[in-house]
Amino acid sequence: MKALQIILIAITAIIGCTKNSQTATATTTNMDTKDSLTYLALGDSYTIGESVAADQSYPYQLTASLKASGLHIATPTIIATTGWTADNLINAIASSNIHGRAYDFVTLLIGVNDQYQGLSQSNYRTRFVQLLNTAIGFAKGDTSRVFVLSIPDWGVTPFANGQDAVIGPQIDQFNAINKEESLKAGVHYLDITPISRQAANDPSLVAPDGLHPSGRMYALWVAQLAPTVGARLAKP
Numbered sequence: 001m002k003a004l005q006i007i008l009i010a011i012t013a014i015i016g017c018t019k020n021s022q023t024a025t026a027t028t029t030n031m032d033t034k035d036s037l038t039y040l041a042l043g044d045s046y047t048i049g050e051s052v053a054a055d056q057s058y059p060y061q062l063t064a065s066l067k068a069s070g071l072h073i074a075t076p077t078i079i080a081t082t083g084w085t086a087d088n089l090i091n092a093i094a095s096s097n098i099h100g101r102a103y104d105f106v107t108l109l110i111g112v113n114d115q116y117q118g119l120s121q122s123n124y125r126t127r128f129v130q131l132l133n134t135a136i137g138f139a140k141g142d143t144s145r146v147f148v149l150s151i152p153d154w155g156v157t158p159f160a161n162g163q164d165a166v167i168g169p170q171i172d173q174f175n176a177i178n179k180e181e182s183l184k185a186g187v188h189y190l191d192i193t194p195i196s197r198q199a200a201n202d203p204s205l206v207a208p209d210g211l212h213p214s215g216r217m218y219a220l221w222v223a224q225l226a227p228t229v230g231a232r233l234a235k236p
Helices: 003-017 058-068 086-094 114-118 121-138 165-184 193-200 214-231
Strands: 039-043 077-081 105-108 146-149 186-189
Touching: 003 146, 039 058, 039 086, 077 086, 086 121, 086 186, 105 121, 105 214, 114 165, 121 146, 121 165, 146 165, 146 193, 146 214, 165 186, 165 193, 186 214, 193 214
Parallel strands: 039 077, 039 105, 105 146, 146 186
Antiparallel strands: none
16 A cells, blocks of 8 residues: 555656646736747746745746846746656647747756656657757747756655665766757756755755755756846847
8 A cells, every 4th residue: 555655646746647737838917018038938847846836936036037137027938737748848839829939038948757757768859859949949040049957856855765876867868868969959058957966965955745846946046047048138
């Protein structure tokens, strides 16, 4: 019975269930203006900020940080759901209402569920390249306005139950793929995996579910991401 409970918790936490996992799509609010810079965030639970308040997710913290620096940023449009693989994200974009739209910058973070579900790395590479090209398209073809984040290492969280020696190397393998393809495409690449591993010795970096990042963890990501994004957006 205990083993069954662990399996059920794992399925709920990583893969998510249809009832509770819905695409998080944020649209501009009345406070946004026609001069506001637009932002599209593509991903999975790490992008919607599973188990933390929406304003603590990294897209919202990034938006807040950029606003604090003097940039006018619209509320982010987010296409992400807990449990999504690269294939799921591709299908979600295809069925979304953002076709033909252009954004001033795009972030992409995807792959943890490909690793968790034991999907092939060759399939991940193919799908990641497809998503990368899609992101570049949404960024008006400007590779300098696309920002890829590496996959965090959930192996150091309490949820992993001490399996970090197995999970960590697998995460590294998937990250080697997304880094190689990102650099090949000429987009920005931010390696936040070392930051995620700080959770091994700092419980405050983990959300109450024992698996996902806390708002404090996302803030550490944004502290590294915001200056790069801000510098690019400040250019004509």
